[in-house]
Amino acid sequence: xxxxxxxxxxxxxxxxxxxxxxxxxxxxxxxxxxxxxxxxxxxxxxxxxxxxxxxxxxxxxxxxxxxxxxxxxxxxxxxxxxxxxxxxxxxxxxxxxxxxxxxxxxxxxxxxxxxxxxxxxxxxxxxxxxxxxxxxxxxxxxxxxxxxxxxxxxxxxxxxxxxxxxxxxxxxxxxxxxxxxxxxxxxxxxxxxxxxxxxxxxxxxxxxxxxxxxxxxxxxxxxxxxxxxxxxxxxxxxxxxxxxxxxxxxxxxxxxxxxxxxxxxxxxxxxxxxxxxxxxxxxxxxxxxxxxxxxxxxxxxxxxxxxxxxxxxxxxxxxxxxxxxxxxxxxxxxxxxxxxxxxxxxxxxxxxxxxxxxxxxxxxxxxxxxxxxxxxxxxxxxxxxxxxxxxxxxxxxxxxxxxxxxx
Numbered sequence: 059x060x061x062x063x064x065x066x067x068x069x070x071x072x073x074x075x076x077x078x079x080x081x082x083x084x085x086x087x088x089x090x091x092x093x094x095x096x097x098x099x100x101x102x103x104x105x106x107x108x109x110x111x112x113x114x115x116x117x118x119x120x121x122x123x124x125x126x127x128x129x130x131x132x133x134x135x136x137x138x139x140x141x142x143x144x145x146x147x148x149x150x151x152x153x154x155x156x157x158x159x160x161x162x163x164x165x166x167x168x169x170x171x172x173x174x175x176x177x178x179x180x181x182x183x184x185x186x187x188x189x190x191x192x193x194x195x196x197x198x199x200x201x202x203x204x205x206x207x208x209x210x211x212x213x214x215x216x217x218x219x220x221x222x223x224x225x226x227x228x229x230x231x232x233x234x235x236x237x238x239x240x241x242x243x244x245x246x247x248x249x250x251x252x253x254x255x256x257x258x259x260x261x262x263x264x265x266x267x268x269x270x271x272x273x274x275x276x277x278x279x280x281x282x283x284x285x286x287x288x289x290x291x292x293x294x295x296x297x298x299x300x301x302x303x304x305x306x307x308x309x310x311x312x313x314x315x316x317x318x319x320x321x322x323x324x325x326x327x328x329x330x331x332x333x334x335x336x337x338x339x340x341x342x343x344x345x346x347x348x349x350x351x352x353x354x355x356x357x358x359x360x361x362x363x364x365x366x367x368x369x370x371x372x373x374x375x376x377x378x379x380x381x382x383x384x385x386x387x388x389x390x391x392x393x394x395x396x397x398x399x400x401x402x403x404x405x406x407x408x409x410x411x412x413x414x415x416x417x418x419x420x421x422x423x424x425x426x427x428x429x430x431x432x433x434x435x436x437x438x439x440x441x442x443x444x445x446x447x448x449x450x451x452x453x454x455x456x457x458x459x460x461x462x463x464x465x
Contacts, residue, residue: 063152063156064097064098064099064100064156064159065097065098065146065147065152065155065156065159067097067098068098070450070451071098072443072450072451072452072453073096073097073098073099073453074097074098074450075097075143075146075147076320076446076447076450076452077096077316077320077446077452077453078095078096078097078139078142078143078146078317078320079095079096079279079314079315079316079317079320079454079455080093080094080095080104080124080127080170080279080314080315080317081093081094081095081096081101081167081168081170081313081314081315081455082094082122082123082124082167082168082169082170082171082313083101083165083166083167083168084165084166084168085160085164085165085166086164086166090122091122091123091168092104092105092106092120092122093105093119093120093121093122093123093124093127093170094165095142095146096162096314096455097146097159099161099162100159100160100161100162101159101160101161101162101165102142102145102146102155102158102159103158103159103160104119104142105119105120105121106120106158107119107145107154107155107158108120108141110154110155110157110158111145111151111154111155113141115134115137115138115141118130118134118138119138123170123171123172124170124171124278124315125171125172125391125392127259127278128171128257128258128259128260128278128391128392129259129260129261129391130259131259131260131275132259132260132274132275135259135278135317135319136319139317139319139320167220167221167222167313168220168313169218169219169220169311169313170220170313170314170315171257171315171392172392173215173216173218173392173393173394174215174258174390174391174392174393174394175212175215175390175393175394176212176213176214176215176218176309176393176394176395176396177210177211177212177213177378177382177393177394177395177396178210178211178213178253178285178301178305178309178395178396178398179208179209179210179373179378179395179396179397179398180204180208180209180210180398180399181208181371181372181373181374181378181397181398182370182371182372182397182398182399182400182401182409183200183204183205183329183370183372184370184401184402184403184407184408185398185399185400185401185408185409185410185413186199186200186204187199187200188401188408188412188413189412189413192412192416192417205331205332205333205372206333206335206336207339207381208339208373208377208378208381210378210381210382210395210398211300211301213285213301213305213306213309213396214305214306214309215394217306217307217308217309218309218310218311218394219308219309219310219311219459220310220311220312220313221310221311221312221313221455221456221457221458221459222313222458222459223308223310223459224459224460224461224462225286225307225308225310225459225460225461225462226307226308226462226463226464226465227244227245227248227434227461227462227463227464228244228245228248228288228291228303228304228307228308228464229242229243229244229245229464230242230245230288230291230295230303230304231291231294231295232245232246232290232291232293232294233294234290240294244463244464245288245289245290245291245304246290246431247288247289247290247412247418247431248286248287248288248289248431248432248461249286249287249288249289249410249411249412249431249432250284250286250287250356250409250410250411250432250438251284251285251286251287251398251399251409251410252282252284252354252356252364252366252399252400252409252410252440253282253283253284253285253396253397253398253399253400253409254280254281254282254283254350254352254354254368254375254396254397254400254442255280255281255282255283255311255312255394255395255396255397256277256279256280256375256378256379256394256395256396256397257277257278257279257280257281257315257392257393257394258276258277258278258389258390258391258392258393258394258395259276259277259278259391260275260276260389260391261276261388261389261390261391262276262383262388262389263388264386264387264388265386265388266383266386266388267338267380267383267384267385267386268379268380268383268389269338269380270338270339270340270341270344270348270376270377270380271344273348273375273376273379273380274318276379276389277318277375277379278315278317278318279315279316279317279318279320280315280316280318280321280350280375280454281311281312281314281315281316281454281455281457282311282312282354282440282441282442282454282455282456282457283309283310283311283312283394283396283397283457284309284310284311284438284440284457284459285305285309285396285399286305286307286308286309286310286459287301287304287305287410287412288303288304288305288307289304289412289417289431290304291303291304292304292305308459309396310457310458310459311394311457312454312455312456312457313455314454314455316452316454316455320446320452321350321444321452322447323444323445323446323447323452324350324351324352324444324445324446324452325346325347325348325349325350325351326347326349326350326351326369327347327348327349328341328347328348328349328371328372328373328374329370329371329372338380338381338384339377339380339381341374341376341377344376348374348375348376348377349368349369349371349374350368350369350375350444351367351368351369351444351445352367352368352369352442352443352444352454353365353367353368353442353443353444354366354367354368354400354409354440354441354442355440355441355442356409356438356439356440357438357439357440357441358424358429358432358436358437358438358439359424359425359426359436359437360437360439361424361425363414363422363424364406364407364408364409364414365402365406365407366399366400366401366402366407366408366409367400367402367407368397368400368442370400370401370402370403370407371397371398371400375395375397378395378397379395382395399413401413411429411430411431411432415429415430415431418430418431432461433461434461434462434463435460435461435462436460436461437458437459437460437461438458438459438460438461439456439457439458440456440457440458441453441454441456442454
């Protein structure tokens with residue numbers, strides 16, 4: 059019986075040829091960073107395969123970072139994806155392609171792009187409502203601006219780290235309402251934020267807003283993102299300018315970027331709007347729904363604790379991009395923006411421990427004990443899938459991080 063090819067991906071595999079996410083890898087025997095494309099349980103050295111096939115895209119794919127491909131623009135993204143699909147599905151290409159496949163477990167995965175700027179949003183109505191109920195129990199859960207614009211802030215791009223990187227427990231000032239004065243020390247309310255990130259490819263001109271209709275011309279793909287939060291540090295520092303040390307110590311991102319084109323079947327309409335939107339945010343007449351039907355799972359130490367549904371997000375990624383640039387702010391290749399915590403209407407759909415434990419009031423049960431917030435040694439993993447064409451599933455690469463003690 060002939061040996062099965064790594065390209066014979068089992069039916070139902072969420073990383074089949076309908077997906078083909080991009081990453082950057084090296085190996086223990088060769089530390090050169092190379093663009094890889096995931097197919098089943100293997101990584102294809104895309105640059106080497108392109109060279110072997112005499113492809114005109116060898117120059118874009120034979121790089122140590124995705125940034126040149128990101129900057130090449132939407133037409134190049136489409137054409138490269140079509141070429142890659144042919145390489146992994148056409149039996150005639152197998153002699154040239156198969157030597158450049160290696161098992162996933164042999165690949166050392168790296169941050170796949172050079173990050174330019176980082177922006178984080180606050181786009182889940184369920185998350186924002188829960189937070190408002192906790193911290194403004196005698197007032198309105200949502201602030202007056204919430205349903206009129208996507209609220210966001212500029213984060214720290216230099217501390218975005220790839221999945222698998224340990225997260226050092228941050229230290230800073232904190233002050234409980236009953237404390238007479240602030241104290242300094244490690245955070246005792248270290249939390250997660252289950253999010254989806256988007257990476258910009260095509261830059262934009264300073265002074266020119268990017269309209270809703272140009273979202274797919276500028277955004278290359280999406281990935282899972284965990285925006286770790288030190289709730290106690292943040293609570294003391296954030297008035298009046300917002301998050302700072304409580305958020306800037308680490309943001310974990312997946313090693314795999316799923317191109318938007320792979321998610322056409324996952325497009326879905328966002329929730330109904332409660333107020334008329336200003337024209338630059340009004341997507342009512344858009345010919346493509348702006349939401350994505352992503353099914354996220356949050357696990358701590360291997361135990362599932364929540365399933366946040368991305369389809370419930372009030373503000374879409376296109377609206378976030380439009381708002382981020384409406385004042386003329388320019389986009390740069392490698393800009394990353396996060397959706398904000400993804401939470402659904404049910405308790406088991408909340409994407410943060412702040413909500414799952416109601417700010418520490420209700421501990422959750424894990425096999426190794428109760429948790430209100432994260433302890434040293436805890437490992438958090440986010441995974442997700444989306445519906446694909448013809449009943450397939452599109453897998454999103456996981457993002458994981460382990461908490462280690464403060465230094």
